[in-house]
Amino acid sequence: MAAILPHYPSRMTQTAIRTAPQTAPHRALFVATILVGSFLLFLVQPMVARMALPRLGGAPNVWNSAMLVYQALLLAGYGYAHWLGRFSLLRQATIHLALLAVAALTLPVGLVGLPRVEGLAEALWVPLLLASSIGPVFFVVSAQAPLMQRWFAADPQAGQPWALYAASNLGSFAGLLAYPLLAEPLLSLHAQSWAWTAGYALLFALVALTAASRRKLAPVPQHRAEPAAAPIGWRTIALWLALSAVPSGLMLSTTTHLTTDIFAMPLLWVIPLGLYLLSFVVAFSDRRGPAQAVSRIAPVVVLFAGSYAMLSNGSGTLWMVGGSCLLLFCVASALHARLYDARPGPEQLTRFYLVMSAGGVLGGAFTALVAPMVFDWAWEHPLLVIAAALLMPLRPLLNWREADGIEPGMARVAVVALLLLAAFLGLQLASNVLEPDADLIVLLLTVFLIGIGVAVMAWRWAFVVVLLIAMVAQGGIWTLRATIEHQRTRSYFGIYTLRDDPALKLRTLAHGTTLHGMQSLDPAHAHDALTYYGPTSGIALALRATPAIEGPRAHIGVVGLGTGSLACQSHAGQDWTFFEIDPVVLRFSTEGKFTFLRDCTPRARVVIGDARLELAHVPQASFDVLVIDAFSSDAIPMHLLTTEAMEVYLRALKPRGLLMLHISNRYIDLAPVIGANAGATGLHALSRLDYPKDLVRYTPSRWIALSRDPATLAALAQAGKDAPWKALEERAPEPWTDDHASILPYVRWSRLAGNP
Numbered sequence: 001m002a003a004i005l006p007h008y009p010s011r012m013t014q015t016a017i018r019t020a021p022q023t024a025p026h027r028a029l030f031v032a033t034i035l036v037g038s039f040l041l042f043l044v045q046p047m048v049a050r051m052a053l054p055r056l057g058g059a060p061n062v063w064n065s066a067m068l069v070y071q072a073l074l075l076a077g078y079g080y081a082h083w084l085g086r087f088s089l090l091r092q093a094t095i096h097l098a099l100l101a102v103a104a105l106t107l108p109v110g111l112v113g114l115p116r117v118e119g120l121a122e123a124l125w126v127p128l129l130l131a132s133s134i135g136p137v138f139f140v141v142s143a144q145a146p147l148m149q150r151w152f153a154a155d156p157q158a159g160q161p162w163a164l165y166a167a168s169n170l171g172s173f174a175g176l177l178a179y180p181l182l183a184e185p186l187l188s189l190h191a192q193s194w195a196w197t198a199g200y201a202l203l204f205a206l207v208a209l210t211a212a213s214r215r216k217l218a219p220v221p222q223h224r225a226e227p228a229a230a231p232i233g234w235r236t237i238a239l240w241l242a243l244s245a246v247p248s249g250l251m252l253s254t255t256t257h258l259t260t261d262i263f264a265m266p267l268l269w270v271i272p273l274g275l276y277l278l279s280f281v282v283a284f285s286d287r288r289g290p291a292q293a294v295s296r297i298a299p300v301v302v303l304f305a306g307s308y309a310m311l312s313n314g315s316g317t318l319w320m321v322g323g324s325c326l327l328l329f330c331v332a333s334a335l336h337a338r339l340y341d342a343r344p345g346p347e348q349l350t351r352f353y354l355v356m357s358a359g360g361v362l363g364g365a366f367t368a369l370v371a372p373m374v375f376d377w378a379w380e381h382p383l384l385v386i387a388a389a390l391l392m393p394l395r396p397l398l399n400w401r402e403a404d405g406i407e408p409g410m411a412r413v414a415v416v417a418l419l420l421l422a423a424f425l426g427l428q429l430a431s432n433v434l435e436p437d438a439d440l441i442v443l444l445l446t447v448f449l450i451g452i453g454v455a456v457m458a459w460r461w462a463f464v465v466v467l468l469i470a471m472v473a474q475g476g477i478w479t480l481r482a483t484i485e486h487q488r489t490r491s492y493f494g495i496y497t498l499r500d501d502p503a504l505k506l507r508t509l510a511h512g513t514t515l516h517g518m519q520s521l522d523p524a525h526a527h528d529a530l531t532y533y534g535p536t537s538g539i540a541l542a543l544r545a546t547p548a549i550e551g552p553r554a555h556i557g558v559v560g561l562g563t564g565s566l567a568c569q570s571h572a573g574q575d576w577t578f579f580e581i582d583p584v585v586l587r588f589s590t591e592g593k594f595t596f597l598r599d600c601t602p603r604a605r606v607v608i609g610d611a612r613l614e615l616a617h618v619p620q621a622s623f624d625v626l627v628i629d630a631f632s633s634d635a636i637p638m639h640l641l642t643t644e645a646m647e648v649y650l651r652a653l654k655p656r657g658l659l660m661l662h663i664s665n666r667y668i669d670l671a672p673v674i675g676a677n678a679g680a681t682g683l684h685a686l687s688r689l690d691y692p693k694d695l696v697r698y699t700p701s702r703w704i705a706l707s708r709d710p711a712t713l714a715a716l717a718q719a720g721k722d723a724p725w726k727a728l729e730e731r732a733p734e735p736w737t738d739d740h741a742s743i744l745p746y747v748r749w750s751r752l753a754g755n756p
Helices: 011-019 027-051 060-084 089-106 122-142 144-153 163-186 189-213 234-262 270-283 289-308 318-341 346-374 380-391 408-432 439-455 460-484 538-550 565-569 583-590 596-600 611-615 643-652 671-680 710-719
Strands: 488-491 494-501 506-511 514-520 555-559 575-580 605-608 623-628 653-662 684-690 701-707
Touching: 027 060, 027 122, 027 144, 027 163, 027 189, 060 089, 060 122, 060 144, 060 346, 089 122, 089 144, 089 189, 122 144, 122 189, 144 163, 144 189, 144 346, 163 189, 163 270, 234 270, 234 318, 234 346, 234 380, 270 289, 270 318, 289 318, 289 380, 289 439, 289 460, 318 380, 346 380, 380 460, 408 439, 408 460, 439 460, 488 583, 494 583, 514 565, 538 565, 538 623, 538 653, 538 684, 538 701, 538 710, 555 611, 565 596, 575 583, 575 611, 583 596, 583 605, 611 643, 623 643, 643 653, 643 671, 653 710, 671 684, 671 701, 684 710, 701 710
Parallel strands: 555 575, 555 623, 575 605, 623 653
Antiparallel strands: 488 494, 494 506, 506 514, 653 701, 684 701
8 A cells, every 4th residue: 555645845836934914724715625526526417417317318327427527627627726736826717617607608507409310329329418418507517526626725724625625425325316316306407407507606706705715815926936846656557456446336326237237226226326426534534543544344244235246036125225235334433544545745635646546447448338248247346346345455364374372374374274164154045045944054054154255354365265265155046057057148238137937837027126028838838928018017908909909010119128928919800000119128039039020020010229219200190009128127217208209199099099008017006197198188097907816927017098089998998897897097296207206206115115
């Protein structure tokens, strides 16, 4: 680890001490400026992502791409702040205020009309769109933290500036929480944009005041140049990069891991990012006690919570979510604390932050760009946990290695014996971890493994070996097997797992923690629609009644292909069109993994792209029935449920057409939203809540049927006497629009706590 560089008063500082007036260093003003700038940065991030929903959807990788853009812009801003350091304070202030004014010309914040680039991958086009929309203001505001610290430290009475970085991350954390809890529920996007613009004006004024507070500092005499700062070696630079890259990548991988394989909870992305920011508050505080305490317990947390880093069976609970979040916070705090301990003197402040930001971009690029193209699953998550174990400070809790009477050879033999015992316990854990009545055994085996890890902490390599054993034993063996057997496919929009159950003769497709579709491997039942599409589901009733309601040559549109389960509910003479955003999903049907599409609707058209955008371009009144079934895991594509989206669907439907919405969701009650939107767009609505008796082949589902014509719904209800429909009575106070929508009022909080 690089030593902390001592900071002695330079000649410039000595000159300033002699000539500067004895006034207060305006600490509160600098803290306020940094807090406002950081608050605005992290308020605008989710705001722009929300604006992009109608064009991008809500897949976890969209947020990861957004975070990568923000990290890249932050790196550029830190580079700009470092470049400004070559000028006098007066010139720095002049340049910075001028750039703030120029960037203001792009306000209020909004999404630019950038067209899609033919052949450019989503993973590259999404960052390009976001950078074009938010680039200028984000770039100039992101320079606030290092620049204000430099200006603050210019006054010799001000003291060390590092604690201001903690204040910066506290402001970022406040902005992050303020968006989903206050801004989104209370303000429309239009109002949010103008409120942010007002905040930007306040920031401009505060920057001007901070510049004015330093205007009387005497400049350095020309014949007394400040001595060059001590050179920083490449090893120190590499350490800074690693210590900043791993927490950054781990923050994004935790988001992907939790929302894909553990617990697809709404707004879950806020928690990892918030904890990542709080880790800086702890690590960069002047009071070192909390950082040292967290660093002390971090290895134990890594052994326990990190053992679940390879888990991919979707059996998560809030306890597991809590463990993953605790792991992220402890790792980020420990690595950032080590980064703080390796900091240079204040004269190298902007260089330090520039390298730190570059490390953040490297970690983000690995998780958001490289991993989705290289791995079939979120393997970046356990890899980053292992990297953290290799980098974090290890202070042995049981330092028996140094005890009297312990020979080096004897210690090595003991370590090997402990590792062999860990391997045996790992085998026992792997054989019991999936047994329903083995909870106590699994807990005891896990505790023993952690104890061995603590015992060998004096040997980092042994500590990492025990962590690997625990990862594989705690469910990782099944994740490895799925990769070896090529059960998974990963795309920009998610991770899909294809599994066969020979006993039940079923093939399933899961998207994250949510069943995406199923097909029977029994040829006699290969065309049966299963899961949410069973014979008593709302969509099965509607498609069965379609020939009588819409005629024998009805045009059917389906948003969300999945396994193609609905294809075999088609009738002779009908024309079918599927809309699917992910080409990988289409390959499951074209390559024969699922045969519904090939066997039942071989002439169906499949349109690849965002359904809302594609439907806006189809001829008016194209469909008699339009089915919207496009949810990714439990994520809510809000842009498909707004009144503007409803108007797109109505344009594509014939006047007597039938709109079917699938709103089954574990954590969000969407019925009130659909009820309010139906009222706002002049639609009548029926609801069908289906609880099938066979819960192996079929899944409970809720479908909403909507139409301009009440006679269409009356005919649907008449056709389904044995499986009754009910009028949709739920109504939200306000409909969702592209400009204003929030899921918070409709979260089933009891489900999040694990209650049915």
